Every structure is written in C-alpha cells, then in structure tokens.
Amino acid sequence: MRSNITSFELVAPDSLAQALDLLSQQPSEWRPFAGGTDLMVLLEAGKLKHRRWVSILNLPELKGIEESAQHITLGALTTYTEVLANATLRREFPMLCAAARETGGIATQNRGTLGGNIVNASPAADSPPALLAYDTEVELVSASGTRWLPYHGFHTGYKKMQIRPDELLRAIRLPRDKAGWRHYYRKVGTRKAQAISKVCFAGLLRREGDSVGDVRIALGSVAPIPLRCVRTEAVLRGQRLSTELIRAAQAELAGEIQPIDDMRSSAAYRSRVAQNLLAEFLTLTADRA
Amino acid sequence: MAETDKTEIKFTVNGAAQAVRTHAMTRLLDVLREELRLTGTKEGCGEGECGACSVMLNGALVNSCLIPALQANGAEITTIEGVAAEADLHAVQRAFIEHGGAQCGICTPGMVLAAINLLDDCRRRGVEPGDAEIRNGLAGNLCRCTGYMKIFESVVAACKKR
Numbered sequence: 001m002r003s004n005i006t007s008f009e010l011v012a013p014d015s016l017a018q019a020l021d022l023l024s025q026q027p028s029e030w031r032p033f034a035g036g037t038d039l040m041v042l043l044e045a046g047k048l049k050h051r052r053w054v055s056i057l058n059l060p061e062l063k064g065i066e067e068s069a070q071h072i073t074l075g076a077l078t079t080y081t082e083v084l085a086n087a088t089l090r091r092e093f094p095m096l097c098a099a100a101r102e103t104g105g106i107a108t109q110n111r112g113t114l115g116g117n118i119v120n121a122s123p124a125a126d127s128p129p130a131l132l133a134y135d136t137e138v139e140l141v142s143a144s145g146t147r148w149l150p151y152h153g154f155h156t157g158y159k160k161m162q163i164r165p166d167e168l169l170r171a172i173r174l175p176r177d178k179a180g181w182r183h184y185y186r187k188v189g190t191r192k193a194q195a196i197s198k199v200c201f202a203g204l205l206r207r208e209g210d211s212v213g214d215v216r217i218a219l220g221s222v223a224p225i226p227l228r229c230v231r232t233e234a235v236l237r238g239q240r241l242s243t244e245l246i247r248a249a250q251a252e253l254a255g256e257i258q259p260i261d262d263m264r265s266s267a268a269y270r271s272r273v274a275q276n277l278l279a280e281f282l283t284l285t286a287d288r289a
Numbered sequence: 290m291a292e293t294d295k296t297e298i299k300f301t302v303n304g305a306a307q308a309v310r311t312h313a314m315t316r317l318l319d320v321l322r323e324e325l326r327l328t329g330t331k332e333g334c335g336e337g338e339c340g341a342c343s344v345m346l347n348g349a350l351v352n353s354c355l356i357p358a359l360q361a362n363g364a365e366i367t368t369i370e371g372v373a374a375e376a377d378l379h380a381v382q383r384a385f386i387e388h389g390g391a392q393c394g395i396c397t398p399g400m401v402l403a404a405i406n407l408l409d410d411c412r413r414r415g416v417e418p419g420d421a422e423i424r425n426g427l428a429g430n431l432c433r434c435t436g437y438m439k440i441f442e443s444v445v446a447a448c449k450k451r
Binding site: 001005006007008009010011012033036037040041043044045053055057081104105106107108110111192193194 | 291292293312313314315316319335336337338340343349350351352354355356357359360362403406425426428429430431
C-alpha cells in the first residue's frame, strides 16, 4: 500500500445534483469515483495523483436498465454482474455479456461499472469493442444540461475523450436493431480470467445471401483507443464472402490497427492474432446457417 | 499535504453493528484487520487480482482491498470469521479439511468465501454447479501452494454434500 490515504478526500453526496455541483464549482478540483476497481489499484500503487474524489456509487439516477422497443439503456453504474443478469442483453447483445463474463473475476464484476470502464479509457478494456460494434450512444450530464454522443468518436486519443471535467457519464444506450446479425467476440489473454487482453475482437455481420450485407468490427489493445475499424468494414461491405475477400480484409486490418510492444505482448503478435481473429470471425459467421 | 479529517463509518460485520472512525479512503481490508481485529481476511496482492481479501458486502463477493471505507458505510459485511454457524463449520470448510484444500492457508479464506458464493448462487438458481462453473466461481482466487487440484476437489465434494 504505497499511498498516504490520509491525504485523500472522498465525499458521498446524496444526490446527482449535489455531485454535479461539486464537479462544476471548481472544474477538475473534484473527480468522480464509482466502483473503484481501477482507481484503488492506482491508489495502492502510489500512482493516484488526484486527491479530491466524489463517490457517485449510490446515486440512483445513474443506476438501472430501461428497455423500449428501439433501445436498451443502461445506467452508467451498471455492473458487469448486472449486465449478465439481464435477459435482453443476454439474448440480443451477447458480445457485451461475453465481455462482462471475461472482465476480471466475480468480485471485480460485482463492483466494476460500465461507465467507469468507458471513462477510465484503457485501450485494453473488454466492453468498449462490443459497445462500438453495437452502435452505442452515451449520455453526458452536467449542472448545465445533458447531451448524447455516439460512442464511436468518444475516445479521441490515449486517455483523451469527449467529456468535460464538469460532466458525468449518465447512460449507455444500445439500439435494438441487430436482429438476425451474427455476433463474434473473442478476448485473447494469458489466462481465461483476471487477465488484461493482448487482443480483443468484437465483430457483427449481417449476411445477404453469400455476401456481407453489413458489418461492424471493433478491437481492443491494438491502438491508443478502443478501435472501430471502419476501413476494414468498407472492404467487406457488399462483397461476396470468399478466401480472397478474407485475405483482403486482413491486409486492410493490418494497416488500420496500430499495435505496440508492451509488457503484455508485441506489435507483431497483436497484428498476427488480430488478423487470425478476423478470419475466424468471417469464417464462422459465413458457415452458420 | 494536509491530512484529512477522519469520518465515522457504521456498518454490520458478521451480524454485529460496528462503528469506526477512520479516513474515508482507508481500505475496507485495513478497517477489518486493523480496527476490528478480524485478521482472517488477508492481503495477497493489494490490487484486486488474487482474491485473498474477499468478503461478502451486501450479499456480493468483493475484494476488500479495493473498497474505500466510506463506500462501506451502511453495508452488511460477512468475513471468513462469520461463515461458520456457532460451533458447526460450514460445509465448505469441512470439505477443505477433509480433502486437504489448504497448505499455507493464506488463500483459503478467500477460496472458502468464493466457494460459498458459488454454492449459494447455484442454489438460488436451482442448479448444481458443474466443473466449468466451479472453475469460473474460483477464477478470481489465486493460490501459490496447492496447484489448485485439492481446492477444486474440496469444492466438488462440498457441492455433492448439499
């Protein structure tokens, strides 16, 4: 335990309004603290520089899952356990559930939140590729109003994103428009649990006869941000599935991702595995009736 | 660097109401061990990877090294000291003894809590845990001594005895 915990402030306001007030009165003076599964790790490593934290964990306005005919909307405090317990998510958004199942272990899944996962903005996060593939939108709220943004484009660079210091992520909305699409999610890591990914792949495909009617591809751990691979999608969209098409898509993917060498893996391995996963995605979703 | 004031945290631990004065960011793990002298909960890694610090918080298995005291205010907590019923050991504890599921014992409290969590969850859903589910239930708990096989056998045995 490498921090002096007496130098940290943590307060727990009773309402969202009070929390937003704190975040807006002194921009960047106070920062939000949810499940703590990322922030406490930094604290214990002596790497948590910021000192004043607002616990948002009990704010009811950030909790709950709502369903309409068009959307399913998750409060930012939705935990991975809550994702797995939701029948609609299991049925219609299996990649998000696969990500939740493979995030840490049960103890992490009980405390970690989707909102925290998004704004912690690790490029290796498990859920963001699934969220990107599912055309997710996010709602940001502040003392001066709310706004919705497409999640694609939310991350603008390593740990940089389109959220102001006075804003909180409030909700995560997924359109229920992928009926009939095939889902493929695969996380490659050192072991099946408690492992940060070397590569993480989320793919969605709508068949039209022998061709790719439409497609979504998103990867983690191959760029400074969770990456939606629009160039690779463009190579595939409308084309007849074939070995040649898979090779062309792999070549495009290799140019679109920007993997690095780090303590978990190498750029070369990540590039090779990402291309392998793309081929497995296209082959599996082509084979299924 | 100014020192912050301590705050009062009130919660229930193993059925008993407790109140401690501590800093808001103090780890729940340290509150349990240092303030309440419940040293059954262990620190293995201090970063939420090993599960040695597992406790039940409001019915959910959590890593107490990752929970600031302020967020435990008002909570109901069960530690390893609370799983036996008076003089009778929990079925999982008996299975660990009968099947040699512990060597040094540091991972054991967390393993026992994870196994109890798994069994209670399966009982709620009316299913019996298979091998894959047991592995998944214990996936957040690391052991450096046993090589896991006797831990696994202990949990399988505990599942069968119900």
